[in-house]
Structures are given as structure tokens and as C-alpha cells.
Amino acid sequence: MLKAVKGDRPKNTAERLDFIRAEIRKAALGNARDPANVTLVAVSKTFPAEAILPALEAGHRVFGENRVQEAKAKWPALRARFPDLELHLIGPLQSNKAREAVELFDAIHTVDRPKIAMALAEEIARQGKRPRLFVEVNTGGEEQKAGVLPETVDAFIHACREQHRLAIEGLMCIPPFDEPPATHFALLQKIARRNGLSGLSMGMSADFQRAIAFGATHVRVGSAIFGTRD
Numbered sequence: 001m002l003k004a005v006k007g008d009r010p011k012n013t014a015e016r017l018d019f020i021r022a023e024i025r026k027a028a029l030g031n032a033r034d035p036a037n038v039t040l041v042a043v044s045k046t047f048p049a050e051a052i053l054p055a056l057e058a059g060h061r062v063f064g065e066n067r068v069q070e071a072k073a074k075w076p077a078l079r080a081r082f083p084d085l086e087l088h089l090i091g092p093l094q095s096n097k098a099r100e101a102v103e104l105f106d107a108i109h110t111v112d113r114p115k116i117a118m119a120l121a122e123e124i125a126r127q128g129k130r131p132r133l134f135v136e137v138n139t140g141g142e143e144q145k146a147g148v149l150p151e152t153v154d155a156f157i158h159a160c161r162e163q164h165r166l167a168i169e170g171l172m173c174i175p176p177f178d179e180p181p182a183t184h185f186a187l188l189q190k191i192a193r194r195n196g197l198s199g200l201s202m203g204m205s206a207d208f209q210r211a212i213a214f215g216a217t218h219v220r221v222g223s224a225i226f227g228t229r230d
């Protein structure tokens, strides 16, 4: 009944988290996948610590931020309270921020050029920390977008491994805003397979169920959990 459905709509962060978790589970099981193999990265960019706390208090531990400076301002204090949390960088990385990125983040989804690979390799060696690494692929070949082009990604992954000795876990993409995402998810899955990579960071609030159908291991969901951003 309409009224019941309306009453069931999640009204706070903890409820929205539960709802997204249930959707992830449904999508995984519907595609004969183990829900445990899909990590929900709760994207908290632009939201202050007060807005993130309810998610932490509800037991969620994996979060995504897209700016190093913003993460640096927000997360050390939260990490002191919740030492088991995991922070993922999902936004563009400048090589002069590699040091802070390796200090702050447990995973970096946006490795996309030799200069970054080199800077990360240097910091990983210096700090003795090993963030999990994903190569960002510009699956739509969009000029304004970050990421390695599909034509050159195999060579880039090879260079990351052989030249920079980086353990690459997987690939990440942000499909073009105005195209059905499925072809991009399929392309990312294909590139991952031929390069022997197990991780697939793809799918956001609007399309994470679809991404799970194409093998997503990390879905990055922001607004569906924290609400619309300014």
C-alpha cells in the first residue's frame, strides 16, 4: 500500500545506509554473487563530521573523500575515535599531494598517470604504508575527465607493475554523465579481466545495482546515504 511504502522510506543516515546495504545484497544475490564481495564506500565529500558520525555510530567503516585537503581536515579526529575505519581517495590526485595521500588514505582509486605512479611508489617506500591502488580509466574518452584512456591502459598497468613495482588491485571508472553506464561497466570489467585484476570500483547512487551486475567490488555511494550536496 502506498502509505506503508511512504512510511518505510528511510529518513536518516542510518536508515539510508541500511536501505543501500539491502539493495547491494539484493543486487549481488540476483547476479549469483556473494554480497560480501561488494564493499560499500560511503562517499562523505562536502559533509561535515557531524553528518558522518551517524554512519560511524551505525557501524559503517568504509568512507570515500575526493579531496586530500578536505580529508585531512575531517578524518584524523574521526579516526582517533574509530581506529578501524577505512578511508578511500576517489578524487583526482596531484603528485605534490602524494605524501599526504599515502599518510591519510587506505585506498587510492585514482592512479592515472606515470607521474602519480612514481610519486606513490616513492611515498609507499618512504612511509612503509601500502594503500590499495586502483587505476582510473576514462572509459568514455572524455576530454575534461581524469583517467587513463582505454587504448593505453594495458601499457600503464604494466608500467605500474614492472617499473614502479606497485601492486594494483583494480580499476575505477566514472561513466559519462549522459550515457547509459552499462557499456562502461562492461568495458571496465573486460579491461580488468585481461589484466588479471580483481577489483572494480564502479557504480554510484544512481547506478550501483547495475554496476554490481557487471562485477563491481566497490560501489561509491554518496547522496543516497548523506543526502544531496550543495
Ligand SMILES: *Cc1c(COP(=O)(O)O)cnc(C)c1O
Pocket (backbone or CB within 6 Å): 043, 045, 066, 090, 091, 174, 204, 205, 206, 220, 221, 222, 223, 224
Ligand atoms: C561524488 C562521487 C561519488 C558519489 O556520487 P553520488 O552520486 O553522490 O553517489 C562517487 N564517485 C566519485 C568519484 C565521486 O566524486
